Amino acid sequence: xxxxxxxxxxxxxxxxxxxxxxxxxxxxxxxxxxxxxxxxxxxxxxxxxxxxxxxxxxxxxxxxxxxxxxxxxxxxxxxxxxxxxxxxxxxxxxxxxxxxxxxxxxxxxxxxxxxxxxxxxxxxxxxxxxxxxxxxxxxxxxxxxxxxxxxxxxxxxxxxxxxxxxxxxxxxxxxxxxxxxxxxxxxxxxxxxxxxxxxxxxxxxxxxxxxxxxxxxxxxxxxxxxxxxxxxxxxxxxxxxxxxxxx
Numbered sequence: 370x371x372x373x374x375x376x377x378x379x380x381x382x383x384x385x386x387x388x389x390x391x392x393x394x395x396x397x398x399x400x401x402x403x404x405x406x407x408x409x410x411x412x413x414x415x416x417x418x419x420x421x422x423x424x425x426x427x428x429x430x431x432x433x434x435x436x437x438x439x440x441x442x443x444x445x446x447x448x449x450x451x452x453x454x455x456x457x458x459x460x461x462x463x464x465x466x467x468x469x470x471x472x473x474x475x476x477x478x479x480x481x482x483x484x485x486x487x488x489x490x491x492x493x494x495x496x497x498x499x500x501x502x503x504x505x506x507x508x509x510x511x512x513x514x515x516x517x518x519x520x521x522x523x524x525x526x527x528x529x530x531x532x533x534x535x536x537x538x539x540x541x542x543x544x545x546x547x548x549x550x551x552x553x554x555x556x557x558x559x560x561x562x563x564x565x566x567x568x569x570x571x572x573x574x575x576x577x578x579x580x581x582x583x584x585x586x587x588x589x590x591x592x593x594x595x596x597x598x599x600x601x602x603x604x605x606x607x608x609x610x611x612x613x614x615x616x
Contacts, residue, residue: 371396371398372394372395372397373394373395378390378395379395386398386399387400393441416452417452420451420452422518423515424451427447428444428447430511430513430520430523430552431509431552434507434509434511434523434554435554435556435574436556437556437558437572438467438569438572439574440569442468443465443466443467443468447464450464456515458550462577462579463575463577464575464576465573466554466574466575467572467574469570470571470572471573471575474557474573475496475557476490476493476495476557478491478492480577482543482578482580486542486543486544487540488508488510488541488542489538489539489540490506490536492536492537494535494536495532495533495534496533497533498571500561502532502561502562503560505557505558506527506555506556506557507528507555507556507557508526508528508553508555508556509553510524510525510545511545511551511552512545512548512550513549513550513551514548515550517548521545521546521548522545523545526541526543529560550579550581550582551579551580552578553577553579554574554577555573555574556572556573557572558571558572559572
């Protein structure tokens, strides 16, 4: 590993060298002359490729609505979570786009998502910070179909909260129809009188919930009595979809 000292730095492949960025600095490493893969390394490579593509899809689904600066390591951190998670996407709950601060810094009692699409923010005391006039809370709910890699829709709700006060319980309805999982990001920014804070300790954006797609359930088949015009010895049934009662 060598550090790039030139005026123009680069990332990617250049000849037999690979440039990459880590913690804001640029480095070089040489490519191996020959790579011999085993069955295990090929499986690991496939898992990494799937996780990387899925991670890029998730990030770009939220980038347009985020108002904070993500830390330089958030891409690798999300990929590691996805590799371990496999198809269990709820495992990315708790992921921080900014590792230097989390939602729990501002809300000691965590918000929770009910399966009926209601995000409950419990009542609690919001701490005050020197010079901070308000806390901006932005809830970003995005419906993601991980199979087809499509975003079905997105909804954002913004709240302004006075710091150093008792926050009253609030319910936010997140209605994002479509197929796929509902991924919810909870963003908090400290606001001064002249605009948002640029201190990374006073901005957070965490994935607080991943609701799996709802599998439709159907009511029991209703059997209708035979009518004179129907063929004999045949039973006609009609299945009606049940209304899904969420928690």
